[in-house]
Amino acid sequence: MTELVETDAGTARITWHRAGKPAEKHEKTAVKAEKTDETAKAARLVLAVSHGAGGGIEARDLRALAAVLPAHGVTVALVEQPWRVAGKKLAPAPKTLDAGWRGLWPALAAPGLPVVAGGRSAGARVACRTATELGAHAVLALSFPLHPPGRPEKSRAGELLGAGVPTLVVQGGNDPFGRPGEFPQQTPPGSYELVEVPYGDHGFAVPKRAPVGQEQALTVITDGVLKWVSSLA
Template sequence: MSTTETGCRPEAAETVDTDAGPARISWFPATGTKETGSARLVLALGHGAGGGIEARDLQALAAALPAHGVTVALVEQPWRVAGKRLAPAPKTLDTGWRGLWPALAAAGAPVVAGGRSAGARVACRTAAELGAHAVLALSFPLHPPGKPEKSREDELLGAGVPTLVVQGGHDPFGRPAEFPPGEYEIAEVPYGDHGFAVPKKAGPGQDEAMGVLTAAVTGWLAALV
């Protein structure tokens, strides 16, 4: 296992066979639970269609949340484990996620399903079916860039469990103001694009942007239990 760009190293990696092929879970166990000996939550995070678990938001959460009693599981879909460059159809992504869910549930704590972009869509589509405790949607792709008429709001609104959307203020896949009313919460990372990168000329720096994201998620998770 290699150290990520943020210096965050998983304690263990687990390969899980699914009907879509082998998937992989990198585990970042909770460290703030010495009295109880177990995490209060497991946060499972899938990656997007154009990258892997090295994404800055996934790595920031894996580094920050274990100290708050949350085990983070970064999930690599079978297509990524196989070294393919293009993600398969959404139904295949859902198949992979369903197949690894028992391994996530076996950790012994309520599982919050989540992910960034395509991974957020997977979490929303399968949450109720799999019995997810809640959903964390990072950079939810509300619509393709420049095509607001092709909305995916039904996936978000249909999650059926408590949901937090964390969205960059300049995300071309949907700015926070574009999101429809519904039974979910939304937090904005000012100036952030779809990968939560902020321009150098913007007021907040990249570290501050990640601080906004991790604070929003930490507070929301604390309120779930």
């Protein structure tokens, strides 16, 4: 189900994948929803994830989460920022992205469940910057852009460490925007957790010759996120 939401930054769109209902088919998603003889679990939280500055909710990791998590009691809300809904090719300034996310929040919280704020790349930065203000239950940062490629001195670690809520980073082992080993020491300890996707790039694509296949890489993501959200309860 899709929902249009008016924000100060324009019209945004939420595509809902609700827990407690059969998983929808995603033809291009390598990870398949788990088969079970049991009824899908009732929703216990909402995972809201937005896209990055260079793509939309068709990203492989977002599709995989939407295909797998609803069967485990997690409603997944795939969020399209107003600039993307309007068909623009370039993302606006961070303050405009934040304004769009703030405007969406009441719709994300409407089910009356704890909301995990998430996103990939630029969307992860938005989630971190606004988590405390909006009362997010936690933050999921997919492919957090720790720094521009080749510019480690331009660190954005402050945004990640300042989220103020439990945070999970899922990062490709070969991400030019920040490899797992580049992430800062946690102050205070336990301020975030990190799951590495072996050989994955910024979009979690793995080379054809890698010992880990694409489907395995996506399973690392969905398994890691599922384990983490289960611990939040």
